[in-house]
Amino acid sequence: MRKVADCPFVLHALEFHRDANIILSQNNPLLPPRTERVECMVTEVCNSDLFDLIAERGPILDRKLLRAMFKQICIAVDATKQIGYAHLDIKLENILIGSDFKLRLCDFGFSRKIGIPLTGIYGSERYMAPEIID
Numbered sequence: 001m002r003k004v005a006d007c008p009f010v011l012h013a014l015e016f017h018r019d020a021n022i023i024l025s026q027n028n029p030l031l032p033p034r035t036e037r038v039e040c041m042v043t044e045v046c047n048s049d050l051f052d053l054i055a056e057r058g059p060i061l062d063r064k065l066l067r068a069m070f071k072q073i074c075i076a077v078d079a080t081k082q083i084g085y086a087h088l089d090i091k092l093e094n095i096l097i098g099s100d101f102k103l104r105l106c107d108f109g110f111s112r113k114i115g116i117p118l119t120g121i122y123g124s125e126r127y128m129a130p131e132i133i134d
Contacts, residue, residue: 007079009072011043011096011106046104051092069103076105085111088122 050069053060060066073095080087087094088110096104110122125133 007076009076009103009105010079011046011104043106044098044104046096046098046106048097049093050095050097050103053097054092072103073105076103080105080108080111081114084114086114087111089124089127091124091127 060069073090077087077090085108087105087108089107090105094105094107096106098104112118112122121128121132
């Protein structure tokens with residue numbers, strides 16, 4: 001059984017800081033500087049996402065490359081399922097391209113524990129089937 005931490009195709013948090021002091025409005029001389037406590041997550045750097053890649057270069061037609069990309073996405077989805085979660089917002093913008101040219105699944109903001117009934121509609125509206133939106 002694969003853990004999500006072992007999966008190279010899921011975006012990993014490298015550091016997590018609770019109560020990091022962030023100075024807000026520091027570049028605006030009209031506002032007094034203030035600090036606010038926030039949580040901050042540092043992740044690996046990714047070059048782009050699949051949406052931008054396709055927008056810049058057009059459709060990906062190489063079948064071997066498509067199979068490799070699809071396999072990486074399936075492995076990432078399976079890794080999240082293995083720990084009991086569903087992503088619920090898989091789209092081109094949430095599949096990043098790492099500096100090693102491997103794909104990374106990201107943005108787990110809509111993810112939910114598998115087995116717990118959903119209480120609303122989750123995901124990005126422009127990717128939903130029309131019957132869900134109506």
